[in-house]
Amino acid sequence: MQLADIISAITKVGGNPHAIAKITGISIINVIKSINILKYKYHLALFTGLLAENLQLQKILLLCKNSKIKLSTSKKLFFPLVNLFRADLEENKFMLVIYANKDTLNSIQTAVKKLRDENIVECEIFEISETKRYYRDIYCFNFDQNMWTCDRLLQFNKRGKIVKPDEEDINLIVKLQANPYIPYYLSPHYSHIKHVLQGFLYTLGTNDTILDVIADKEIIFHPNTLWSAKIGNKYLMEIHINSKELGKIVQKIKDHSNEIFIVPKTPSYAEGYSIPYEIFKEKKWEFPKIVLE
Numbered sequence: 001m002q003l004a005d006i007i008s009a010i011t012k013v014g015g016n017p018h019a020i021a022k023i024t025g026i027s028i029i030n031v032i033k034s035i036n037i038l039k040y041k042y043h044l045a046l047f048t049g050l051l052a053e054n055l056q057l058q059k060i061l062l063l064c065k066n067s068k069i070k071l072s073t074s075k076k077l078f079f080p081l082v083n084l085f086r087a088d089l090e091e092n093k094f095m096l097v098i099y100a101n102k103d104t105l106n107s108i109q110t111a112v113k114k115l116r117d118e119n120i121v122e123c124e125i126f127e128i129s130e131t132k133r134y135y136r137d138i139y140c141f142n143f144d145q146n147m148w149t150c151d152r153l154l155q156f157n158k159r160g161k162i163v164k165p166d167e168e169d170i171n172l173i174v175k176l177q178a179n180p181y182i183p184y185y186l187s188p189h190y191s192h193i194k195h196v197l198q199g200f201l202y203t204l205g206t207n208d209t210i211l212d213v214i215a216d217k218e219i220i221f222h223p224n225t226l227w228s229a230k231i232g233n234k235y236l237m238e239i240h241i242n243s244k245e246l247g248k249i250v251q252k253i254k255d256h257s258n259e260i261f262i263v264p265k266t267p268s269y270a271e272g273y274s275i276p277y278e279i280f281k282e283k284k285w286e287f288p289k290i291v292l293e
Contacts, residue, residue: 002026006034007044007138007202011156014200015046015181042146042204045240047226048180049133049198050173052083052099052275054160057285059083059131060105061231062096062112063214063259064123074121075271078108078290080278085271086212088261095212095261097128099276100287107290114292126231132156133227134220135201151223160195166283169193174274201226207240210270212261213253221253234258240265 005024013019017031024031038044052059067074074094075085081104084097100108105125112123133156140150163169169192176184180200184190203224213221218228218235228237241249250260263270279286 002030003034003038003042003143004138004141006031007038010046010202011135011138011200014048014176014184016183016185018183019185038204042143043206045203045207046180047201047272048177049156049201050177050275051158051160051196051198054162054196055165055173055275056162057099057275058101059128059229060098060100060108061126061128061229061236062098062108062123063093063126064095064121065091065093067092067094067121068119069121071268078111080273080276081287082273083275084273086210086261086263087269089264089269090262093261101285104287104290111290111292126234128229128231130230131227132218132229133198133201134225135199136204136223141204148223153220153223153225156199156201158198160198163192163195164283165192165196165280167280170275170277170280174277177274203240206242208265209241209243209246210261210263210265211239211241211246211249211253212263213237213239213257214259215257217256219253219256221256222249 006020009020009024013023015035017028017035021028021031071087074087075082077096078098081099082096083099085094087094109125112125115121115123134153137152137154140148140152142149169189172184172187172189173193173196175182207224214234214236216234221237222239222241224241225237225239228235254260279288
């Protein structure tokens, strides 16, 4: 039960042992021991859930096919505005989640048209209007048997509010995105960014594959769904699984989806990036005009 209590706390405050000890009443020594067990025996992976919209950062999705450029180049398209990169293992397609404002969107549309006209890559652009994040109910996990006993999925409901950050606030967010175990709550800037932190997502087990599923309806196909996003009039769901489950899960969802990305969980195929701190200047976002050479 102690391991479950610690993961329950992690979803609220992150992986810092002192923060966990404070809200659980478990001694710091036992918290540290438990975190090590969770990491090395149960393969705990932890991710910071950020309400980017509360930083006045909007996102779009680029869905790209028939590419003639290398994956290493694909992920750098529109950098440093890229939030997420996913490339399919079996088909020549990839997706990019990009931070954008109205002006940048116009230049991205122009760039995408140029890429298509020059027969380099074909991309569609979708506005991301809503994102939901999920985590499994840890009290459904039997640590003695190392298995899930139920599929209950919980949603992060915190919405926070819009904040006006300074550079130190942005630096703290970036550090927390890179390492959800830092003692961020000790920073005087925590009070400035708390409305941006929605919670901390986690997975257990050796999840070496990501499925990104596009469907007409928001369907939670698997309890290891970490997030869903409304893209235009469709939905994008991301699931982290073990490749041994791949055939069974794809068979289950293929008739209910428009498209499936099968993504190895390696840097070549799957990358996540921090908020675009490079374009935060004098307390505001200065989006560049996108120009392809």
